[in-house]
Amino acid sequence: MLTTLAVENYRSLRRLVLPLRGLNVVTGANGTGKSSLYRALRLLADASRNGAVAALAREGGLQSTLWAGPEYVRKDRPVQGTRRTKSVGLRMGFAGDDYGYLMDLGLPVPLGSQFDLDPEIKREALWAGPFLRPAALLVERSGGEVRIRSGTGEWQRGGYQVQTFDSMLSEFADPERAPELLTVRERMRSWRFYDHFRTDADAPARRVQIGTRTTVLGPDGGDVAAALQTVREIGPRGALDEAIELAFPGSRVEIVNTVGRFEVAFHQHGLLRPLSGSELSDGTLRYLLWVAALLTPRPPELLVLNEPETSLHPDLLPALANLVITAAKEAQVIVVTHSRPFLAALGALTDEVHTIELVKDRGATTMAGQGPLDEPPWKWPTR
Structure with missing residues (x-):
């Protein structure tokens, strides 16, 4: 089960580090970043299939998905542009009790190629345990070089090169070189996303x-x-x-x-x-589709639902809530919704709903009630 989800510089998600549990409900008013969080999760899942760069291209490229506000925000001053002091980067990652993974995408160094606007994967890391620390690193990638820690604890170097647009999840996940990387990749590939069904x-x-x-x-x-x-x-x-x-x-x-x-x-x-x-x-018809999706005989590691209550009569919300709770017994579930009645229907059936309310603060998405000391431990590695 994922215990932490972290996103930085993706649309309105300037810096968001969220605690996760078994059944999570992401809610908030329109425009607070719920859809951005859903899309960031999909983008992270695309990395397991080596499709993160292509997925960014479908969204208009890295430049159109980056945080559009200033690098630093001071509440005692009006929002204004400043000279950038850090490299541009879109960062996504997660951690669980056993493994954690992150990816850092940035702009390429112009080389006169027709693909100079393609983002590059600058850093990737896989570690054991819930926190990133040097001793827990299992596989890491810096630029085009990948190094893998052997069973004896020594780093294996030499010959482990990867293209800037390829993820180490696809290039180095195998039972011999990096079994842990293979495990995490297959888990991510099992993640299942359901958006608005056509009816x-x-x-x-x-x-x-x-x-x-x-x-x-x-x-x-x-x-x-x-x-x-x-x-x-x-x-x-x-x-x-x-x-x-x-x-x-x-x-x-x-x-x-x-x-x-x-x-x-x-x-x-x-x-x-x-x-x-x-x-x-x-x-x-939409309810029947949710029945088929949520009663699956083959539950995934993570099930992400985007506004499942859309077009359903309020009388159907308790039945839908019961389906979601049933699914949460076999899989970790993240529900994105702005429906207070649906949230109430879930709360009436179980006290294990972990509610994450998103709000906007000077254009940036934050979690309501979360202060700097309330965030789960998280650290982005330097490039």
Whole structure:
């Protein structure tokens, strides 16, 4: 389980070091940085697939994602530009009880290449334990050089070079050279993100599709029928029917299989025939998508949900909250939401909700009530 998440210089996240627990709810008013935190987590996950640089390019490049305010902020003076004294860097990292990892991206030295605007990975570090300290380092990268600590505690050097746009997570994670790096990479690759599901008339979730055993719902929800049937057959016994009954009393979901093509059939109290996926209301379909996602028979290390309450009627929030709490029994969960009723629904079912309220202070995102001494221990290495 992650115990600390740290982000620096990403959009409004000038410096944010957050404590994490099993079930975390990130809340706050519009514009306080909730979406930035969600995107920073996705960017960190992309690093495990060597896709951090490409992900930054999709956001407009490093320059458009960096903190836009001054390097130093003094509350007794108006916001104004100053001469920069530190190198430009976008830093992200996390720590858990067993391992921690961080990445520092910066601007390249211009060499006349067509790719001179591509960010470079300046530093990476993997360490044992919850805190970064020299004795706990297992693998570190500085510029293009990677060094790996052997089982005897000695640093292995020589021949460990990596391109500026490649992560050591992809280049050096193997059972022999760096088994710990392989472990952390596979954990990060298991992280699962769900954003706003499409429920419009042309949404993939409304179509009849060929079904195979689906332990993980796809990002677009197109395999929802197969995922629901998989939950019914190999998921928690009775969990699917219970989730439907809690949200829609007297209703049930059937998956119709026509020569291998799966379709949702929603039996609703008072109707003479079931409703197909194309006939379902947006809210009903979206709830079914969350059922398929949160009752997964193959839970991830980390499950991140972005505003799952969107387009759901308030009467469905207790049922959705119950799904989230069920998922949190098998995975660490981070929920990003601005809905106070949804937060209240979660709190009514469990006292283990860790609420992180984000606020803005002179343009920078901070955690409400967190002072400098309240942050979890965290240190960024120098370049």
